[in-house]
Amino acid sequence: MYDVIVVGAGPAGAATAYHLAKQGHSVLMLEKEALPRYKPCSGAVSPSVAELFDFDFAPAIARPMRRVRYTYKLGDPIEAELTTAAPIWMVNREVFDHFLVQQAQGQGAQLKHSTAVTAIENKGDYWQVSTPDETLDAAYLVAADGATGPMAQWLGFPELARRTASVLEVPAAVADNCAINFEFGLVKQGCAWNFPKAEGYSIGAVTFLGQAPADHRKVLDNYSQSFGVSLDAGTLYSHPLKLWDGNHPLHTHRAVLVGEAGAIVDPLSAEGIRPGMISGVRAAAAIDAALAGDADALANYTAAMHATWGEDMPWAKRIAGLFFRVPGIGYRVGIKRPTATQRLGQILAGEVRYADIAGRVMKRMSGGLLSG
Template sequence: MYDCIIVGAGPAGSATAYHLAKQGHSVLLLEKAALPRYKPCSGAVSPSVAQWFDFDFAPAIDRTMRKVRYTWKLGDPVEGELQTAEPIWMVRRDVFDHFLVQQAQTQGAQLQDSTAVTGIELKGDYWQVNTANGSFEGSYVVAADGADGPMAQWLGFPEQEVRLAGVLEVPTNTPLEDTCAINFEFGLVKNGCLWNFPKHQGYSIGACAFRGKNLQEFKTYLEPYAQSFGLSYSQGSAFTHPLKVWDGNRPLHRDRAVLVGEAAATVDPLSAEGIRPAMVSGVKAAGAIHQALNGNAEALAAYTRSMHEEWGADMQWAQRIASLFYRVPGIGYRVGIKRPTATQRLGQLLAGEIRYADVANRVMKRLGGGLIPGLGG
């Protein structure tokens, strides 16, 4: 009997496992894939995640970036420099995720990869987790199996909309120059954007519509964007992956179980940032389960409240900004992105130095002012 069984070894699951194991609890981490495994993801991580851990992330970071470049329909470029204390990390998810798992193992967490969960059963005061490799018992269970995992549904949580993103991974024969930038393209994708995040030796080029219908033919968008960097679509490998974007506060716990990461729909609805909120949810879930194991009957409910108050409340503002920005992206680019402070604010948001609530009224007033003459001020 384990104190906790965690299904899914991504950043959310590994963060949960690390902190629970560090506090002396018996933890089993189940992962359907063999580790390390490729994960379609652009791989930008806020360095602020380091504050919740006591180890050095350097071995898991592919490169760091400060320069940001924006374009509108492949033209009208704007460049800026992040002014945050630390640069943004670029990671490869096979390396980053496996590194986090290894850190959890050093604290005593047990890993079984290549082990797909086939079902779960609540047996009074513990969960039975069934897999192709046998059944396991745990006092608590954590659903960390991502946007397309079955755990949330098995636990009885209502279904949530899944956004579909496309990623083109383009390797290069030589390392990229230090002068390259994090790239965002607006105007080509309705209700969304394109991006190109450089790694040490290659690019992760992505596309997603954050509102309305999901994109279907990703090649239509990824190919011309890749060409704008002198790359060909055929050079790379194309993937699609689901995103569960925050769309309102919902319960994240039930009987002896919690949702974390994309299973909990924590992805930022404006920037699509997913790794930092996933790790935040894992840290908070570990704290709640630790308290529950020590007899606090309200600990899991407190986890839901904490995520609502500290993440969901700010995502409401992100969603409002996104709704207005993607409705009038041309105006948003002109009165928002092109402002000298835009990159500074983006960096502060990603670093956790400010919240959307700190800038939302000003941003929405500017966007509204572009629609209604005289309103912007």
């Protein structure tokens, strides 16, 4: 019997496995895909995640970026530099995720990939996990299988709403002076972006409010042409997002949710990698305590996530609700301010919370509505 089985080997699952294995626990990661595997994702990661680990992330980083460029309906461009201590990392998920898994393996965690979980059963003081080839037992279970995985439902958690994001991966020559690009105005009640990698672009779009289209093909076709590339030159992927929409339990009997399986995704920026890894680290600490006999450890994990990350997300949701309804005003009174990029970097780095800036942001937006 394993101490812990982690279902899903993305950043949240691998972070959980790494810290549990480091504490000397027997850990098995189960991943339905063959690793390394492509994951539709724009791949922007705050370097602040490095503080949670004791290894160098350099081999997993495709390109560090400081320059940011904003547009509104492809015009009125604004360029700025991030002022955080370290630049934002652009990563390819097939490289980044596999790197994290290898770090967990280096601590002693085991991996079975190309292995889907077909069922789970609560046996009282342990969980039984079925795969096509065998049945496995573990004292604790971690659901890290993302927005589309079945684990949360099997564990009895309520079904959560999903939104569709689209990502166009385009091979292209990328200049050294390229920027992280955000476009407001092309996507109704949402935004588009272009995140450069070492050998191409990840061009994406998502609708945050209201009814979203099945995909964003038309928008991405228009937006990609502004960078001299075409939709036909790349591969278009659509994937669901579970955005945070209110606090809910992240634990049940001998099991926890981490990452997007628990909707730990920013409802304003759609950032999921950093908060997912944070949830994995905290879940690992909770399971470590539970294995040592702390009966309240898993409940404390839910409470800690609610009191920190979850406490700030209502402010992110309120800003999103106002900004994406009137993006023209938001662009004029918010994005164009000299401090906007500084605040963006601080939010992504965890140096500033949405609660710290929400009052000023919403006051400016309301003033813009009145003056407009």
